Amino acid sequence: MKQKVFSLLLATVFLSTGLLAQGKFFTKTGKVYFNCTGGIEPIEGTNKSTTCVLDSKSGAIQFSMLMKGFEFEKQLMMEHFNENYVETEKFPKATFVGQIANNSEINYAKDGTYPAKVKGKLTIHGETRDVEAPGKITVKGGKIIATSDFKVQLSDYKVGIPSIVKDKISNDVKINVDLLLDPLKG
């Protein structure tokens, strides 16, 4: 009897967590690229270990990434990025908590490409700002490819640029997000 109860409990808990996972998609290897070149020298970095979870039912979408995970062409640039600009030891993570505004227009059951509007709160360098970004969601064989290009301002996130490098670093940061989301199994 006891065993039966226990297995029933276990089974239903699994079922309900399974229910929670249903319709959700995720990745841990999402790519985020940024570029804030101001002068001749390209200033750009890529993070290839961004975590993202998308709930296709509600349209909720959340990101988390370790800022230290940004890779640069130049070691010195990486050092400056971590030490002087975004202070990764003090603010290790960047997060985004948001919503696909037009989620009802996206049919996750049918292959195709859908435009998406994402709204939410982006936290970088300990500062949180509302952002809106246009994106594209491609449903293909049960997986989702999500891409987005948008811009943020360094000054909004209190990333200080010393005057000596003012013309090398642009305050406008172009951000490019590229994700391949797999279905989340509960």
Next chain:
Amino acid sequence: MRKTVLLVVLLVNVFVLAQAQKGEPDLLSLVDDGKKEKEFITNAFKATRVINGQSIEFLGNGVLDLRILHRFGFVNTGIKNLFGLDQANMRIGIDYGISKRVMVGFGRSNVNKELDVFVKYRPIWQADGPGGSPVSVVLVSGMTYNTLPWTNPNRENYITSRMGFYNQVIIGRKFSKSFSLQLAPIFVHRNLVDSITDNNDTYALGIGARMKLSNRVAFVMDYHPILAGRQTGTEDPMSIGFDIETGGHVFQLHFSNATGMNEKAFITETRGKFWKGDIRFGFNLSRVFTIVKPKTYRK
């Protein structure tokens, strides 16, 4: 009995579901396996040298560092020598990072017209997370070669007499974002010394520390008390200074009693008494160039 069981099961499930639906659902926790990755600690020091001595810091893979070092005369020689600036000793050198754990360097000082070459290896790298070491351990091995004319050309002189060697173990730790400390016992051997009473072997303990004052400025101290085999008439090299970072350069401005800019020279040839005012102004200028782009970097 059966009813209560069913009720409990139901409640547990409702609880699980309710937890997840509450407010802004935390979707990320669904994929968080709680595993922490091993993370190597970087930027314990601004440069690969504390001031005179080697630090636990390395150049990146494929990075070349052009280093220009100056040591002026004693500040206490006064205005007639422009507080030592009339007299300049320098070393120009190139370091190169072969991998993240191995670097080599080469340089020439005008003091004794001396060449020096070293290899530096980091077997243990301080890291956070599972299996991470609390300290970094670095090994340095180098050689110096004096190219001055023989002081006594009449006797039989050997090429090997121009050589000196040093071996060092550095144990260091970045304690916090701003504070790093290292202990670095060093052994210096000179093949030829001035007189019969001098020691060929000298042992010293390097103590290096950094305290960051801001993101771009740090206070550094580099002290090498000599433990055994002191060359007659020499003092313990002591240096204090500031690391200042501007774009691609690191300036290390400091005051020191040492003239030598390689390990053999500053450990066995420092004659100034730091605490009696025999202090020199000096600077290290470092400019790095990326020669080989990292393979992992892809747009």
